[in-house]
Amino acid sequence: MSTHNQGTELDLSWISKIQVNHPAVLRRAGQIQARRPVKKEWQAAWLLKAVTFIDLTTLSGDDTSCNVQRLCYKAKYPIREDLLKALNMHDKGITTAAVCVYPARVCDAVKALKAVGCDIPVASVATGFPAGQTHLKTRLEEIRLAVEDGATEIDVVISRTLVLTGQWEGSDFIKTSTGKETVNATFPVAIVMLRAIRDFFWKTGNKVGFKPAGGIRSAKDSLAWLSLVKEELGDEWLKPELFRIGASTLLSDIERQIYHHVTGRYAAYHDLPMS
Amino acid sequence: MRTGVIGLILPSTFSFLEMMWRICPALAVGCTVVALVPPASPTPLLLAQLAGELGPFPGIINVISGPASLGPVLASQPGVQKVAFCGALEEGRALRRALAGEGAELGLALGAEALLLLSDAADVDSAVEGVVDAAWSDRSPGGLRLLVQESVWEETMRRLQARMARLRSGRGLDGAVDMGARGAAARDLAQRYVREAQSQGAQVFQAGDVPLDSPFYPPTLVSDLPPASPCAQAEVPWPVVVASPFRTAKEALALANGTPRGSSASVWSERLGQALELGYGLRVGTVWINSHGLRDPAVPIGGCKESGSSWHGGPDGLYEYLRPSGTPARLSYLSKNLNYDTFGLAVPSTLPAGPETGPTPAPPYGLFVGGRFQAPGARSSRPIQDAFGNLHGYVAEGGAKDIRGAVEAAHQATSGWAGQSPGARTALLWALAAALERRESTLASRLERQGVELKAAKAEVELSVRRLRTWGAQAEAEGQTLQVAALRGPVLRLREPLGVLAIVCPDERPLLAFVSLLAPALAHGNTVVMVPSGACPLLALEVCQDMATLFPAGLVNVVTGDRDHLTRCLALHQDVQALWYFGSAQGSQFVEWASAGNLKPVWVSRGLPRAWEQEAEGAGPELGLRAARTKALWLPMGD
Numbered sequence: 001m002s003t004h005n006q007g008t009e010l011d012l013s014w015i016s017k018i019q020v021n022h023p024a025v026l027r028r029a030g031q032i033q034a035r036r037p038v039k040k041e042w043q044a045a046w047l048l049k050a051v052t053f054i055d056l057t058t059l060s061g062d063d064t065s066c067n068v069q070r071l072c073y074k075a076k077y078p079i080r081e082d083l084l085k086a087l088n089m090h091d092k093g094i095t096t097a098a099v100c101v102y103p104a105r106v107c108d109a110v111k112a113l114k115a116v117g118c119d120i121p122v123a124s125v126a127t128g129f130p131a132g133q134t135h136l137k138t139r140l141e142e143i144r145l146a147v148e149d150g151a152t153e154i155d156v157v158i159s160r161t162l163v164l165t166g167q168w169e170g171s172d173f174i175k176t177s178t179g180k181e182t183v184n185a186t187f188p189v190a191i192v193m194l195r196a197i198r199d200f201f202w203k204t205g206n207k208v209g210f211k212p213a214g215g216i217r218s219a220k221d222s223l224a225w226l227s228l229v230k231e232e233l234g235d236e237w238l239k240p241e242l243f244r245i246g247a248s249t250l251l252s253d254i255e256r257q258i259y260h261h262v263t264g265r266y267a268a269y270h271d272l273p274m275s
Numbered sequence: 276m277r278t279g280v281i282g283l284i285l286p287s288t289f290s291f292l293e294m295m296w297r298i299c300p301a302l303a304v305g306c307t308v309v310a311l312v313p314p315a316s317p318t319p320l321l322l323a324q325l326a327g328e329l330g331p332f333p334g335i336i337n338v339i340s341g342p343a344s345l346g347p348v349l350a351s352q353p354g355v356q357k358v359a360f361c362g363a364l365e366e367g368r369a370l371r372r373a374l375a376g377e378g379a380e381l382g383l384a385l386g387a388e389a390l391l392l393l394s395d396a397a398d399v400d401s402a403v404e405g406v407v408d409a410a411w412s413d414r415s416p417g418g419l420r421l422l423v424q425e426s427v428w429e430e431t432m433r434r435l436q437a438r439m440a441r442l443r444s445g446r447g448l449d450g451a452v453d454m455g456a457r458g459a460a461a462r463d464l465a466q467r468y469v470r471e472a473q474s475q476g477a478q479v480f481q482a483g484d485v486p487l488d489s490p491f492y493p494p495t496l497v498s499d500l501p502p503a504s505p506c507a508q509a510e511v512p513w514p515v516v517v518a519s520p521f522r523t524a525k526e527a528l529a530l531a532n533g534t535p536r537g538s539s540a541s542v543w544s545e546r547l548g549q550a551l552e553l554g555y556g557l558r559v560g561t562v563w564i565n566s567h568g569l570r571d572p573a574v575p576i577g578g579c580k581e582s583g584s585s586w587h588g589g590p591d592g593l594y595e596y597l598r599p600s601g602t603p604a605r606l607s608y609l610s611k612n613l614n615y616d617t618f619g620l621a622v623p624s625t626l627p628a629g630p631e632t633g634p635t636p637a638p639p640y641g642l643f644v645g646g647r648f649q650a651p652g653a654r655s656s657r658p659i660q661d662a663f664g665n666l667h668g669y670v671a672e673g674g675a676k677d678i679r680g681a682v683e684a685a686h687q688a689t690s691g692w693a694g695q696s697p698g699a700r701t702a703l704l705w706a707l708a709a710a711l712e713r714r715e716s717t718l719a720s721r722l723e724r725q726g727v728e729l730k731a732a733k734a735e736v737e738l739s740v741r742r743l744r745t746w747g748a749q750a751e752a753e754g755q756t757l758q759v760a761a762l763r764g765p766v767l768r769l770r771e772p773l774g775v776l777a778i779v780c781p782d783e784r785p786l787l788a789f790v791s792l793l794a795p796a797l798a799h800g801n802t803v804v805m806v807p808s809g810a811c812p813l814l815a816l817e818v819c820q821d822m823a824t825l826f827p828a829g830l831v832n833v834v835t836g837d838r839d840h841l842t843r844c845l846a847l848h849q850d851v852q853a854l855w856y857f858g859s860a861q862g863s864q865f866v867e868w869a870s871a872g873n874l875k876p877v878w879v880s881r882g883l884p885r886a887w888e889q890e891a892e893g894a895g896p897e898l899g900l901r902a903a904r905t906k907a908l909w910l911p912m913g914d
Binding site for chain 2: 062064066067069070073074076077078080081082115116117264265266267268269270271273274275
């Protein structure tokens with residue numbers, strides 16, 4: 001992210017004036033998926049672009065340096081070399097946007113990325129992820145330690161307690177959810193968020209980024225997300241500085257689609273490298 | 276009965292013993308052999324000398340010394356019934372494509388990479404010796420992928436490096452030497468691989484310095500190789516060992532099965548349960564428990580996936596050189612003007628059916644995928660005529676997306692079905708047989724509409740039911756213990772399911788052929804994607820109505836539509852493990868050509884009809900042999 005959100009004075013009247021019609025939003029969400037299909041080589045191009053937006057994530061209890069290392073290698077080489085060569089995109093430096101891990105694994109991620117010669121940022125979730133129910137002191141310390149270890153981006157969990165009692169915070173990016181809830185990134189929610197981002201930009205000139213996370217597994221979905229951002233916010237937001245997709249298995253589905261586009265065949269599990 | 280003339284194409288890396296292991300079984304069952312050997316190495320000349328000494332039987336072994344490009348020439352000679360190719364992957368693929376449509380059957384044994392799985396419950400020092408046997412000796416066929424559990428990673432690396440320091444490279448015939456040289460080509464390949472790995476960020480350890488122009492390549496250990504790098508996908512050359520860590524046994528299996536190669540592997544663990552779990556879970560042809568590289572002529576050696584599906588040694592090796600009694604000699608059926616790029620690509624449009632007669636309009640059948648009837652992606656149907664020219668019904672027009680969905684559904688059902696006990700499989704097949712018996716009158720009346728007389732129709736239904744029962748009864752876990760002279764401990768020859776088996780049924784005998792092919796495939800634990808008879812798929816769809824209630828979802832998937840188009844989709848699909856095709860000669864040729872993609876074993880009819888009602892052809896042992904693959908599991912004992 002190049003510029004930080006300078007922020008503004010909290011003006012609650014902005015929020016009280018907002019009206020959201022649920023059925024209309026649902027209709028628009030359905031439309032996005034149906035009306036903007038992308039096929040053939042354009043689909044391959046959009047999929048490669050979607051790869052550059054991915055925050056390749058591993059947030060499980062059994063993460064060790066072994067699988068974080070593998071993840072970082074996959075972030076550097078997200079698509080198999082010969083497939084990229086066939087699309088003539090092997091020298092465009094296609095990597096994922098970032099790698100997202102727990103704070104304790106930031107060291108391993110930084111080491112692995114350095115070993116493979118990749119300069120993508122390491123993002124860390126922090127502040128008592130995913131529930132956020134820890135003391136402010138430890139939450140700030142977590143952020144500080146993660147940054148010390150080498151993380152350059154932090155996914156902060158806002159205190160829902162504060163939100164529910166009307167006390168708000170500001171940020172550079174807004175994320176649909178932690179990704180660990182039962183319902184995560186859905187189009188209706190995203191439409192409302194994107195419209196809010198657009199309103200904020202029109203009112204203040206500050207561009208806030210957007211990150212859907214959780215439940216985005218298929219390449220087709222990722223194309224719908226790209227369409228959505230393009231339609232609601234425009235091409236300026238289709239950059240890794242302002243748009244990220246938090247995903248882990250999405251990348252393998254995109255790779256399978258690209259394999260199909262290049263070879264015309266459907267790949268077996270063992271045809272593509274594991275992440 | 277014996278096959279006839281066998282053409283053997285052998286690579287230069289073979290030792291005399293390995294060549295003999297392929298030639299002797301062929302001679303033992305009565306075949307004659309023409310061996311094509313590369314001119315560079317001296318070993319084949321010994322072979323030729325031996326062949327010349329067989330005075331009373333001139334011509335049973337013939338040796339031609341020439342480049343591998345003569346392979347297709349050898350194979351297309353009339354009279355050669357089978358070609359067995361051993362060597363590199365790309366050459367095998369090219370040979371498969373070149374031989375599509377020729378009379379000779381092709382057996383491939385490709386690649387030489389092995390796998391060694393070291394768990395934390397292993398005797399690490401012994402496992403390190405296993406690595407030495409596997410990769411850094413003159414007996415090792417190729418490079419080694421080493422998977423080490425994370426908790427013993429440091430320890431293993433240290434011991435490996437210490438052991439490497441004590442390896443001696445030198446002239447092969449010197450008895451005190453561990454490994455020799457294998458020629459400039461092998462050395463250059465290893466050098467290129469290691470350089471590329473280094474450029475991808477891997478750590479390379481080589482014991483001792485060897486001058487650059489020396490013919491010897493030192494034992495090499497590569498670690499920290501990114502799995503996503505091109506090196507990690509390519510075959511590991513000799514004498515390189517590529518080591519990667521894993522966390523849990525489940526991850527180990529995912530990593531181990533995540534390459535296209537599947538020839539041999541060893542599992543090192545002192546915990547019996549874990550060792551067997553890993554051994555059964557690995558998709559390879561040979562598994563050694565707590566040992567590596569053991570061989571015996573009585574034990575079959577082969578592979579799966581892109582290591583080719585031909586076997587040598589043991590009973591499977593003999594079956595390679597045999598064919599069912601009474602089968603005529605294979606002739607070339609090559610059609611020179613078959614365009615592989617356009618075969619089955621476009622679906623010819625079907626004319627709309629004439630006006631329907633009868634009281635109620637016939638509702639169209641959907642595709643039977645994932646346990647229920649669904650509409651096809653193309654949302655169109657094709658009419659089926661009966662023998663009298665009237666409309667019999669409508670069936671769905673399946674396309675590429677439907678095949679993809681069917682294969683995915685079949686894959687999802689694979690683990691559940693393979694995990695079922697043989698008794699459960701028998702029960703399901705018998706339940707289907709009972710259901711078909713109850714449906715006899717409907718099936719017989721449909722057959723009658725196709726021009727079969729009532730008595731013959733009833734007989735066909737009855738035979739189908741009987742076949743289901745017979746195959747159901749044969750669904751036992753086929754594993755036998757082989758007698759191996761030099762080993763203390765059992766060697767198991769396991770018969771495992773292939774995975775997803777795609778079957779394209781013949782036009783004739785719409786019910787009998789369908790059931791005769793379905794039953795052995797299911798009995799051996801496979802899940803199937805079937806394209807039923809094009810002339811009358813309605814009988815297969817009637818059977819599907821019973822399967823919808825009895826079988827788990829995705830176990831059997833039936834896709835109707837244009838046969839050539841669906842065959843094309845299945846033959847090119849990388850995730851179909853085997854394909855049986857009983858259609859036209861051109862289709863057979865295409866299937867053989869397209870199978871080069873993932874080297875799936877195929878069985879084609881070459882356009883010839885098959886007598887489904889006879890036991891030998893409709894329910895013979897050939898079906899059972901082709902419906903499963905073998906795995907040899909070595910269990911040396913001792914404490």
